[in-house]
Amino acid sequence: MANGSEQANLGIASQDCGIVQFDGWDDAMARFEADLAPRLGGQLPTKVGDTTYQDGKLVIRIAPRRLWLLCDGPPPAIDIDPELGCMLALGEGRVRLRLSGQNIKHVLERCVVVDWDSLQEGEGVQVGFHRVPVLLLRTGPFECDLFAPRSFARSLVEWISEVEIGCRHTGP
């Protein structure tokens, strides 16, 4: 039980994040994935929301035929055979909000419809946050990254801060 505000704080850091999106064509998925996998470190995540982390490359499956490569630095140059799929750089449109703190569950349950207890570390979930689509990636027992559209990011941070005020009273 946290007692008061000093313990019950939540860290929010905001940073840019490179994202490269890969889309495969419906009728060429097997070849597309076989082609792409080695270049993204080996295995590709199979289920939507799953991630792989290999060779410093974090890959998450965003949709059945869509993968995102998340990278802190400049994205690697990867060419896709147009017969198999396409790629698109999405590094500018989203802000990566890193949330951490003992209170994270209590903050999140006031932000998103996500069962934090059953979300594994390294698992991502795309969900509405104040009617804005975000990607929530659990990165630790008390940490997650929220990928939020840049135009909404400030409002969402304000919301998180507002929610966090209340959490100081209830504690985790």
Add this chain to the structure above:
Amino acid sequence: MYGYSVFSILRNGLSGQKHWPLAWRAPSPKSNYDVVIVGGGGHGLATAFYLAENHGIRNIAVVEKGYIGGGNVGRNTTIVRSNYLLDGNTHFYEFSLKLWENLSRTLNYNVMFSQRGQLVAAHSPDQLDGFSHRANVMRLNGIDAEVLDRDEVRRMAPYFDYSETARFPIYGAHWQSRAGTARHDAVAWGYARAADAHGVDIIQNCEVTGFIRQGERIVGVETTRGKIGAGRVGLAVAGHTSTLGRKAGLELPIESHILQAFVTEPIKPLVHQTVAYGADHFYVSQSDKGGLVFGGALDGYNSYAQRGNLGIVRDVAEAAVALMPCISRLRILRHWGGVMDMTPDASPIMCPTPIDGLYLNGGWCYGGFKATPASGWCFAHTLATGAPHPLIAAYGLDRFRTGRTIDEAGIGPFAWLQ
């Protein structure tokens, strides 16, 4: 008809209420009527009344599967207005409003039509321009309309959020002073009683299960209480038009959707007009009993369930507090849902159908209550003469083929877009 008046109240008060007769009889269906109206809601009952009153047709049955007034006439937020923009709607709704203004006395039943005015807030200069356009059209068609500035709105509704933190600031409002509210159940009961007095048979717990045909023509209905022959059959079963239409062989451009309504605990007078938010779906008035009655958007998916979901409840509550922060502490007593016929252009369908002997009144979307008197009036005309009343000329079923749709909101097909 046993007259209702202050004198009859005094007389009954002194004699243990024993003189009050049945408000309407409970007859068994006859084998044949000149007109059978399917659906004992506001529209069906009003149609029966005006058929008798205006056209002298007395041999009428209204058949209702449950109890009269159990559909949308008894589930709505009771707002009556005539602020329509498009030709085809404007005069129809204004005619309806004029009938409302005399309705209690027409029916000798107090429907409590209260012309407290309707205020629709505008939250941008563009929206205010749109309201001005609408008000201009209304005025040019002889309907009262005004556009208010922010200060005028503030005098009228001091409880709106005029603060710096209001998410959607108030720029002004559309105002129709003759708009108002009515006691919804009383409308159904008043029409029923008045129709009954003209000899109309109101037959409850009588569900139509099919139609009787003679060649191509429909000549009656099959019901859970037996077959009933009819010179003409009028359908007025909004919410379930598709289901009955299908039994008759009609293919219709209608989806059924849920619209929720809410009522708070009764409080002393707070909201003196009917009020609508311009930035989202929220409209409210205060009933004479004191409860705030309000509503919002459709639940958003086809449904016949007569109950709504929590998502819209929250949306409506959010909009309510955003517009009038003092509503926050008031508590919701009940929320419920009605089944709406939604048409591709959100305007009603009222016309003779391609099937001989069958007439359709439906597709009222979420605007049926205010239309009740005019709908009954015009549908009665249509049933009596076989041809649409001029005021409903635009409400034909063929308009989707021809492109003469009446899309006030400009959203296009279908209800889930609205």
Add this chain to the structure above:
Amino acid sequence: MLQIKCPCCGPRDHDEFRYAGDASVGRPAHTDADFERWYRYVFVRENPAGAHREYWQHVMGCRQWLIVERNTVNHTILSVNFSRGTPA
């Protein structure tokens, strides 16, 4: 809240989805110039009180268009499939 079990995101509140109505009406081919078929596709609705095939898009999630079979009387969801690969 309806709980729609997205085939790739799991059960979610329906307000994460965008609704698009009846999925049983077949869309005419884009080159089809037949008025009647387009009229029926755009306007005519079966609107059943009972099982209803309908389109939902998971806009807050994977953005896939789904075909949901749902009872319109009691809101029970009978099946959820990707629109892609589901026979009409």
Add this chain to the structure above:
Amino acid sequence: MRRLNKLGRIDRSQPIAFTFDGKTMTGFRGDSLASAMLANDVTIVGRSFKYHRPRGIYSAGPEEPNALVTIGTGGRREPNLPATTVELADGLVAESQNRWPSLKFDVQSINSWFSPFLAAGFYYKTFMGPTRRSWMFYEHFIRKAAGLGRAGQEPDPDRYEVRHLFADVAVVGAGPAGLAAALAAAEAGAKVVLVEQDFLAGGYLLSEPSAGQAGAWLAGMLARLADMPNVSLMTRTIAFGAYDGNVLGLLERHNSSSVDPRQGEARQTLGLLRAKSIVYCTGSIERPLTFANNDRPGIMLASAARTYLNRYGVLAGKRVLVAADNDSAYSAAIDLAAAGAQVTIADSRAQPGPQLLEQARRGGIAVRATSMIAKAIGGHNVRAVVLIEPRGKTTLECDLIGVSGGWSPTVHLTSHLGIKPVYREDIRAFVPGKLGAGQFVAGAVTGSFTTEAAVDDGHRAGNEAFAFCDAARSSQAQVKFDLPKINAKLGVIGDDGNSGLRPKPPLSPAFSTQTNEGVGGKMNLAKGKAFVDLQMDVTVSDIALAHQEGYQSVEHLKRYTTLGMGTDQGKTSNFYALSAMAGLRGMAIPDVGTTTFRPPFTPVAVGALAGLSHGHHYKPFRRTPMHDWHVSNDAEMLETGLWMRPWFYHASSRDVNEAYVAEMRNVREAAGLMDISTLGKIAVQGPDAAEFLDRVYVNGFAKLPVGRARYGVMLRDDGIVFDDGTTTRVGDQHFFMTTSTARAADVMSRLEFLLDTAWPDLRVSVSSVSDEWAAMSVAGPKSRDILAAAFPDLDVSNDALPHMGLLEGRYRDRPLRIIRLSFSGERAYEIYAGASVGKEAWCRLIDAGTPFGLKPYGIEALGALRVEKGHVAGPEIDGRTTLDDLGLRRMAGKSSGFVGEVLGRRQAFSDPERPRLVGLRCVEDGRRLRGGAILFRPNEPVQGHGLGRITSTTYSPTLDAWVGLGLLATSAAQEGAEFIAHYPLKGEAVRARVVSPTFLDPKGDWFHG
């Protein structure tokens, strides 16, 4: 004082001060407001809704119809709270309601004198004349008289939150059944949320003597549950509604220890609990009895009297009459007698069981069989009671009447999803119908009223609920555990050997045994009102009148008499009303039906449902990358959709009308810079991208060369114009589409729809890139110079970057696209820079452009510039206009196959009366055009919808004239024709001439050069 110095679950060491109607009183920690008021001898708590009769405390729970009070002061006032559910807190301020000037003397109690004329539905029968607006006059007074509490107009100062919860098994109600169900499911391994409306768990066990076996069992269960990490017990939490998908709406109350929440603390939190399965253990509610003056203070449910005694140590009366038709009330009588009251039982049954009688005798209680109350006597508190018995009438003095008409299972939540409750003749009560998948019931709600049965039932339901949500684990191990046993000694032993909660079925329907006021028109036995719905002041004779007038369906009855419409939703009145109507109609109760139970179970504050989503948090703001620049450069910001956009800049003028003209003029004379980041942007990629665009746009894109842009129009399937924008081919298989700000999300979703459902064979990927790019437009004769100065590395010459050309580059190591497009008619460029460096790019253009006269402009000027150029936008693309209407038909030159083509040729679309786009020019000096004006021919009668309307206008500094776009009947829209633009709101009628909508530079030399 009625407070005893023993008994109860209150902490006598912690006194709590509160006030009622200004009088300071003291209660204890663990009190409800009602128990504390009773302890302080408060008998009258409020005045009734219609007749203003004095009312006291009737129950000890959320079913309370009478004891409604207003809590708090100022913005924190909350009217209509049942004192029985308010937890006592330090400094709590309570006020009685619906009385003036005082509770003891209330002017409107005169209504009682007029009551013969105020029967059900009287208002439908009068107030109709003399004029048609008379109702408005009467209504004024009726409204003032109606309503209970008063609401403030100030904003609610308190905070509410909404949170999302998950459980394997949710259990509603922490009585014996709920506790057992929770433990069973938790022992099996489920994540359990156990919800209890009270501030203590235990349900009816709390009303048992606390020192007894019930207390021990309860303590044991709570200790076990507290040790389990997978169990969350939420007290002070009401499950107010059951919704589809096994979602429960919960309302948590927080302010237990203090009246006002601390800074930042939520007063209430709405919980949305998504459970795999739910066990409803919602218990039952005791039914009242109906007799004359059955509403007098001092009359309460027998179980409530017992609760006040055993839970709160308050003996509510010293001379008590318990009237009942069942066994359960005996336990109340016995406990009250044991606490020192003189108790008489009036049992309507002829032969109460011998064991019951023996128990009563041992408790020193007189039992009168075949005895019913005819009438209560007393005004502000009951003083005596008149009983009718076979021997005749008897009057007994008493100061408390405990009534029990049996028990109604609390079926509300189980009915919320449209599952009709089912009537069981054997217990004369409704029980839940067959529930949907994953929903279970246990305990008294099922109609089995013994504590042991509740525990066993809860255990079973808990296991079943777990099995449902986790079939795999459940089949492996049906966990056995030793549920603490609760034996049959609890409460009073009835003759069947079961514990005391079981009501014996009444001998005949409740209404006929206990109704002395006219059923079927037979009045009399006793004068005085017999209430069915205490809160709404509905009497037995109101029900009879409704029946007499034909309002006989249950719903008609409810609506005509207002029965069950109060804040208690008729929790104590529904059953009686139903059985009364059944009796009047000569029907069985199930044939009469039951009303629909609607959420919420108890009232929920609107603010709690809204949570934090109000004020500026109501909807999130969308901000462009340049937002802060606009704000710090004194832009007047305006909301469009959720976006914040500069409307105009105060540097141009403080007044919008002057500002936009200045900004326009600057664009035409030098150059302007506009933030257009809000445009929708979509990447369309893939081998079939061009084919795809050919289908969605009316015009062709397949032949668009790489590096070129094209304006495109999309239709809806019904042939109405959907949206417009430009699409640029940035690669052979890669297009960059822009949409209008308003339609961005709809267009995106529509494209995905077509690909997923209609044309899955097309190899096309669409992605929203709206947020990827900061977008700005430089427009004006100096725009090229400015661009060259800002990006000296790029060749922006007319040859390298012609109109509709594309130039790609890098800016600050981010992608940069410059597309030469013009909305204003000027030479203009749209610059797309990576959003993360958008503000820098903007500033760079400002810096480079200032020497050339570059100034920012807002959307007011943008709109005006496009009107001058004759470009259609939102006011024209209003969801009702076609290609022809907007003069865009020539774009659809393709052979076939675009969305909306077929229905876009519907018959009415070529009607000669159909309005189409025209330009309009004001021809009166010193006057102006206005959007929303209606167009009539000169000398034509000014009525109706006119021949058209003005959609958009602007003052044109170039032409020094007011110009506008309009939609005007095709047959009338000849260039040169004059019309009068009527604007009745301002009483204006202004002459305007039809001209080409392209007011400036018809050949396009400006933007091509």
